Amino acid sequence: MKKAFRYLLLIVSVLVVAICGFASFVAVRGIPKYKPQNVSLAISATPVRIAKGQKLASMLCSSCHLDPKTGKFTGRQMAEAPQFGTVYSRNITQDPVHGIGKWTDGQLVYLLRTGIKPDGTFLPVMAKLSHMSDEDINSIIAFLHSDHPWIQADTTQHPASEYSFLAKFITTIGAVKPGEFPTNVIAGPDTTDKVQWGRYIALNQVECYSCHSKDFTKNDYSVPEKSAGFFGGGNKMMDPAGHEIYTANITSDKETGIGNWSESDFVKAVKYGQVPSGRHLRIPMAPYANLSDNEARAIYAYLKTVPKINNKVDRKL
Numbered sequence: 628m629k630k631a632f633r634y635l636l637l638i639v640s641v642l643v644v645a646i647c648g649f650a651s652f653v654a655v656r657g658i659p660k661y662k663p664q665n666v667s668l669a670i671s672a673t674p675v676r677i678a679k680g681q682k683l684a685s686m687l688c689s690s691c692h693l694d695p696k697t698g699k700f701t702g703r704q705m706a707e708a709p710q711f712g713t714v715y716s717r718n719i720t721q722d723p724v725h726g727i728g729k730w731t732d733g734q735l736v737y738l739l740r741t742g743i744k745p746d747g748t749f750l751p752v753m754a755k756l757s758h759m760s761d762e763d764i765n766s767i768i769a770f771l772h773s774d775h776p777w778i779q780a781d782t783t784q785h786p787a788s789e790y791s792f793l794a795k796f797i798t799t800i801g802a803v804k805p806g807e808f809p810t811n812v813i814a815g816p817d818t819t820d821k822v823q824w825g826r827y828i829a830l831n832q833v834e835c836y837s838c839h840s841k842d843f844t845k846n847d848y849s850v851p852e853k854s855a856g857f858f859g860g861g862n863k864m865m866d867p868a869g870h871e872i873y874t875a876n877i878t879s880d881k882e883t884g885i886g887n888w889s890e891s892d893f894v895k896a897v898k899y900g901q902v903p904s905g906r907h908l909r910i911p912m913a914p915y916a917n918l919s920d921n922e923a924r925a926i927y928a929y930l931k932t933v934p935k936i937n938n939k940v941d942r943k944l
């Protein structure tokens with residue numbers, strides 16, 4: 628009996644040492660690095676692409692990179708998701724030193740698809756658009772080269788991000804990992820099929836699910852449908868004043884989601900931030916004024932096909 632106890636103690640001690648060792652390894656090593664792939668590519672900035680890229684940037688990049696103080700994509704602190712640490716989005720204006728003026732199109736595409744920078748740094752909080760169509764990605768890059776005021780050279784600089792232990796841990800165990808760099812051409816969605824079109828916008832283009840599922844750290848960026856609490860809301864964020872705000876359940880559950888909303892209620896909420904009760908949605912749910920009505924309707928049609936989740940979110944309204 629005594630012997631058994633000694634063995635048990637030994638096993639427990641070994642486990643404790645191993646866990647502590649792993650924890651210090653994670654804390655010291657930080658976010659893992661990856662070897663970036665060389666992509667050679669030159670994207671022609673046609674007016675059609677620039678216009679499309681501007682629309683996409685207004686719905687996606689701007690939410691994290693636009694600083695209202697400079698009116699440009701000079702980056703800011705990502706205070707809405709403190710669980711990742713003290714993270715700053717970067718200056719992505721055309722400044723060659725402080726911005727991305729020297730990046731090649733290949734480096735930009737690789738980062739946008741995978742989240743990996745040319746020096747191998749992996750950015751867990753940055754969007755990973757691995758399923759976006761080639762044409763959409765190319766349009767974003769065409770826009771980044773355009774003369775739009777958001778991206779004109781600016782010398783703003785931010786301190787290096789300090790990632791939390793949680794961010795280091797989930798990237799070390801691979802729960803959050805780089806997006807896959809596509810090996811085949813990715814075509815855009817069939818826009819005559821409303822559900823497919825809406826799915827593309829909500830998952831691959833504007834990524835509504837990333838905020839609207841249960842927890843940023845439990846999202847599956849390669850197969851979004853496998854994210855915990857997919858579209859069932861309850862993801863804790865911070866509003867600009869530092870108050871907790873929980874994302875809404877936007878599955879069609881009648882009791883706790885938006886199952887009772889009409890298509891026009893939905894379009895009004897998503898595009899103009901106004902919900903049926905007359906209340907206005909709060910930041911970080913920025914109105915998607917640049918979505919066309921048909922795009923917003925397509926998202927509605929797609930959300931109707933998402934499994935309902937009964938999850939009452941305390942919205943603190």
Ligand code: HEC
Pocket residue numbers: 684687688689690691692705714715716717718719726727738739744750752753754767787788
């Ligand atoms: C969810 C927030 C988020 C979204 C959306 C987002 N980014 Fe980022 N991005 C970040 C963060 C955070 C970093 C920097 C992280 C760090 O350095 O620790 C970053 C870094 C970058 C960098 C690297 C810059 C450098 O010098 O290191 C580029 C380029 C970039 N983003 C472009 C874009 C573009 C283009 C879009 C729109 C398609 C976009 N991002 C959308 C959060 C975001």
Ligand code: HEC
Pocket residue numbers: 690829833834835836838839864872873874875876877884885893896897902907908909910911912913915926942
């Ligand atoms: C940056 C995170 C974020 C993104 C991205 C986001 N949302 Fe939201 N959304 C929220 C938050 C937070 C709320 C709750 C706002 C409030 O309570 O005032 C919300 C509320 C909503 C509501 C209101 C539901 C209700 O019951 O009141 C709808 C509808 C909605 N979002 C749809 C969308 C759609 C569609 C997309 C993609 C086009 C999207 N959201 C992208 C964070 C986000």
